Amino acid sequence: MGKRKVLVTATNYSAICKKGKRILEENGFEIVENTHGRPFTFDELKGLVGDISAVVAGVDTWDEAVFKLAPELKVISRFGVGVDNIDILKAKEFGIKVTNCKGINSNAVSEHAMALMLSSVRMIPRLSQTMKEGTWERAVYHEFNQLTVGLLGFGDIARKVAAKLQPFGAKLIAYDVFPNEEAAKDLNVTMVSLEDVLKKSDIISIHVPALPSTHHMINKDTIELMKDSVYLINTARGSIVDESALYEALKTRRIAGAALDVYEREPVDMNHPLFELDNFIGTPHTSAETYENYENCGIETAQAIVDVLIKEKTPENLL
Known part of the structure; x- marks a missing residue:
């Protein structure tokens, strides 16, 4: 069995979220990054979510249509605070935990x-x-x-x-x-x-x-x-x-x-x-785009994924 995959739809991950990325890699995850510099479309997500276990989510839409295509998905860790792009009730029905980075940005x-x-x-x-x-x-x-x-x-x-x-x-x-x-x-x-x-x-x-x-x-x-x-x-x-x-x-x-x-x-x-x-x-939805916020959210989202999938404990800011 290969490494469990984490899809990162937030942008600039490797460049600015090195500490968070290292946490995931040290815990044995394979990271699939967003190279578009913008949110994924549904058609783009369709080809990626089939074998992912976790998501570090930007502002892409995560709803029932996506969940049906992602049988391994167990946690969506929102890289930010607002979760209006995530259907939390449907996520619970599919057994997916959703967290955010409350207070960090x-x-x-x-x-x-x-x-x-x-x-x-x-x-x-x-x-x-x-x-x-x-x-x-x-x-x-x-x-x-x-x-x-x-x-x-x-x-x-x-x-x-x-x-x-x-x-x-x-x-x-x-x-x-x-x-x-x-x-x-x-x-x-x-x-x-x-x-x-x-x-x-x-x-x-x-x-x-x-x-x-x-x-x-x-x-x-x-x-x-x-x-x-x-x-x-x-x-x-x-x-x-x-x-x-x-x-x-x-x-x-x-x-x-x-x-x-x-x-x-x-x-x-x-x-x-x-x-x-x-x-x-x-301005293009950049109010939270600071080096400090990226680093802290990178750590917070990575830790939430580790808590759910490795430590099997309740993560912080579970919604």
């Missing part, structure tokens, strides 16, 4: 959210582009100590954003279904209603999970509640924002700007009309 994502806020308010991409085109544009903007930043969701990432905003002097408000009043007090954040975040914020930063209840949480109606000077930031999940409604709001200057790291479909169509707008900033 929080600092990386919070830094990216901050970068998108600053880039939006200060119009960094636009001014860089117009300078390259030969225009010396005299843009004017507000300082952060005059702005209200609203956090949609107040979990670990949002709290790290709030901590990073402290020296800027912005007023901080947040909405969460399960408000953490103690953490809010420590971070000078006022917990308010969803409507208040939408109406009162100069910047809205999204940090809610992808759930049926949050699907298109940002839509034509909720955008109508926002200031026309607001900037919308999304480093959470693409399904939370109705991109058609956002496009219309940006095109008509109903809102000042938006910056997205996540999209309703990924990889995003590079002909997406949002990319035509000078008040839109887009």
Whole structure:
């Protein structure tokens, strides 16, 4: 019998996840890596999953159609936090354990959210582009100590954003279904209603999970509640924002700007009309792409696979 195989669909694995890869190899696993630099399609997975025992999963889709083709699969270890691409209930029916890297990427994502806020308010991409085109544009903007930043969701990432905003002097408000009043007090954040975040914020930063209840949480109606000077930031999940409604709001200057790291479909169509707008900033789902996060997630995902398949114990962050 040959070595058990681990399919790694997360990208840059050999280059950045050397410690995690070594853990798997030292425990006798053969590693099959993603060489595409993007998520696998179903057709690509079909030819790979027949004899795999475990997956270090990126954002490819893992559902019943794939599980039926993978009789040896026992564990999917998500290289990240969000698991909306994995049908967890069906995985359980097929006897597949699913884990994630809860909390590991929080600092990386919070830094990216901050970068998108600053880039939006200060119009960094636009001014860089117009300078390259030969225009010396005299843009004017507000300082952060005059702005209200609203956090949609107040979990670990949002709290790290709030901590990073402290020296800027912005007023901080947040909405969460399960408000953490103690953490809010420590971070000078006022917990308010969803409507208040939408109406009162100069910047809205999204940090809610992808759930049926949050699907298109940002839509034509909720955008109508926002200031026309607001900037919308999304480093959470693409399904939370109705991109058609956002496009219309940006095109008509109903809102000042938006910056997205996540999209309703990924990889995003590079002909997406949002990319035509000078008040839109887009990054290719890279908020967690740091060397530190890769190393830590590499170790965490490898250990989960070893725990399930070698040590036969319950892994951390079992979902």
